[in-house]
Amino acid sequence: MGRAHRHTDPEAQTMTLTLGGGPLASRPPETVNYTIDGPAHRLLWQRFPRRVRALLGSSTLLDSTDAALLHESNLLPQLYVPLADLREEMLEESAHTTHCPFKGDARYWSVRAGDRLVENAVWSYPEPLEGAEWLKGRAAVYWSAVDAWFDEDEEVHGHVRDPYHRIDVRPTSRHVVVRAGGTDIAESRRAYLLSETGLPNRFYLPRQDVRTELLRPSATHTHCPYKGQASYRSLHTAGSVIEDAAWCYEQPFDEAVRIAGHLCFLADGIETVVDGTTLS
Structure with missing residues (x-):
């Protein structure tokens, strides 16, 4: 990885499975002897093998040993955890919704810790589209919405490490x-x-x-x-x-x-x- 600019190194985001010509990108490499049947926008769901935590201030919003990574064409991997692994008392339902043509309609929650409120920090797909059924019952948190992320007991910055990045x-x-x-x-x-x-x-x-x-x-x-x-x-x-x-x-x-x-x-x-x- 070469030059990083301020805060987060952008070259950390240029290629894995889903970016920069990786096999799950919308434009996979031409130097192969196979084709991938199916949509140009591809999803790959894999279990994340370690405990993850997310903290807002001193409050633990997320603590899970059952996380999974969603690898999605042209995006960095996104961590999803069971809804039960989020602290329910910190969540406030939001009227905000979004639609993804590949995953479905998302609902959102804001997160409160003491006097702090982070709006629309958490989302979930209650009824995911066919082909993304594994998202049901799980939720994701915007990386920047919380103050700290931990992979086991090591704090990680920028985004969760992609197991396909070496x-x-x-x-x-x-x-x-x-x-x-x-x-x-x-x-x-x-x-x-x-x-x-x-x-x-x-x-x-x-x-x-x-x-x-x-x-x-x-x-x-x-x-x-x-x-x-x-x-x-x-x-x-x-x-x-x-x-x-x-x-x-x-x-x-x-x-x-x-x-x-x-x-x-x-x-x-x-x-x-x-x-x-x-x-x-």
Whole structure:
């Protein structure tokens, strides 16, 4: 996964089963020897294997060991839990309704915790359409409607992690050079290459191989559900500033722990050259 902008890394949303040419997207890849019969908009229902919780303030709205993920074409996976796993006393019925041509008519509830009211935070399909029957008796919560989500006892940010999204980090001796305006700002043969589902490879360089005197801390911080919290650096060269030219995960999640403290560069005006070939 490459450049994250503010708050949540948008590249975390570019491809899994349902996005970016995945097999359940509306336009699946052409490089297959099979076809998928059925509607262009596809639904896949799978059990989520761990306990999940959602908190509004100090109040637990949702606590479930029977959650499921709905994978839906062109959307991120959505978590659904049995209605019984929501705290009924926190729910206030809403007059709001919506219609989905693939799932049916949804009803909504607002959520109250003390003096706080979050309107239309929870929805359910009381009579789901044929082909989506497994939604009956279950409800979903907007991710941003609550203050914290937990996967078992680990807090997660941005969205629930997709089990089909993968990260691999490998050491590489390939010759990596980073330039800006014709000036070399980094050179390494001991970078880490990070491969992430459906995304371009990214090269993370050790600080010792970067001209860190040209970098200044940025106020930008982003969160990737798969790698963790990133902090950014702006590049200051003679008469030029490139904002948020590089980012770093100081304490990445286990899947990406090897890139801890390493720098990755991507911004307008930045050129990364690997073994003599400029990356697009």
